[in-house]
Each structure stands twice: as C-alpha cells, then as structure tokens.
Amino acid sequence: MTKLFVISGSSGVGKGTVIKEFLLKHPEFRLSISCTTRGMREGEIHGQNYFFLSIDEFKNCAERGEFLEWAEFSGNFYGTKKSFVEECLEKGENLILEIDTKGALNVKNLMPDAVLIFIAPPSLEELEARLRGRHTETEEAIQKRLASIKLEIENSKKFDYVIVNDTVENAVSKLEDFCLA
Ligand code: 5GP
Secondary structure (H helix, E strand, O other): OOOEEEEOOOOOOOHHHHHHHHHHOOOEEOOOOEEEEOOOOOOEEEOOOOOOOOOHHHHHHHOOOOEEEEEEEOOOEEEEHHHHHHHHHHHHOOEEOOHHHHHHOOOHOOOOOEEEEEEEEHHHHHHHHHHHOOOOOHHHHHHHHHHHHHHHHHHHHHOOOOOOOOOHHHHHHHHHHHHOO
C-alpha cells in the first residue's frame, strides 16, 4: 500500500539533509515539489526544488482550488498542488511532503492516513547557530524564522512521530523505522 508521509521541522534543523540521505537509500520514495513565492536561493532550480511563482500566479492557483494545502511562512506563500500528490499516489509511489507544521496538520485533516513526522533540533541554541551558518538570509529573515519556531514546536505535539536530529545517521535510521514499517 502506498503511503503519504509529511515531514516538518524548524528552519535550519537539517531536515533537508536527512530527507536527501533517506531518498538516496530509498529511491522508491518520491519528494513532492511545492510552489512558492519566495526568491530562489543560489543553486536552486525551478521545477526541481520548487516551482517558483509570482504572488499573482500563486493567488490564481489558490483561487482555482489547485492547492491541497497552502500556508504563509516567513512572509512568503508555499503550497502543495493537489494534482502532484494525486498523480504520485495513483502511480503507487510513496510520497514525502516537506512542508510546515500548519500545512502538515491541514493535510492530516484532509487525508487522515497521512503519517506526520517532525524533525526537532537537539537544542534551540544549536538551531540558531545552524540557521546563521547557512548565510543565505538577512538578519530580519532569520529573526522571523526564529519567531516561528515556537509555534512549530507547539504544533508538533499533534504529530505522529518526533525525531531529534542529533546526527544525520541517527535521524535517517529513525525515519526508516517510521516510513518502512
Ligand atoms: P524554505 O524557504 O526554507 O525552503 O521553506 C520554508 C518552510 O516552508 C519550511 O518549513 C518548508 O517545509 C515549508 N514549505 C515548503 N513547501 C511547502 C508547502 O507546499 N506547503 C507548506 N505549508 N509549507 C511548505
């Protein structure tokens, strides 16, 4: 049976690395590509990391009801296209959505079989250091992201599983326990 996994985690927690490692080991899992209005970061590719849309394009998709869920995060819009999820699940692919906690809880309401996994930092101090270490955002953007962390940790109490990302290896192994069960 195919399954839908929703993985959330605070910004800079390293969830991208954990998911990437997991996917290398388990190519039978597919990662959903979301739409976003945020600017492209260096090295990102349209249609691979995200579908980068203008605010108008994003709003039009939302008005046409094309999103399974969408959320505003740190001043930008992010959304998961219904068609993307449906096509993957119809093809029998196990799908991973990497979305914020609000989006994850919305997906759970619509698709109760979805498995919600939260990747937590070993400590808030370490998370802040990782966020700054990326050097991809302005101080203002970092402050916004730090402010959203508390809310995300609060939301994660409703998740099925929490993985503490102490080392990538441990986190991937835990993810395997939950996704391959
Ligand atoms: P970033 O800008 O760092 O790529 O992502 C910021 C946040 O938006 C992350 O928590 C990420 O998981 C979340 N996000 C990415 N795509 C989606 C989406 O389609 N829907 C929702 N609700 N959140 C998303």
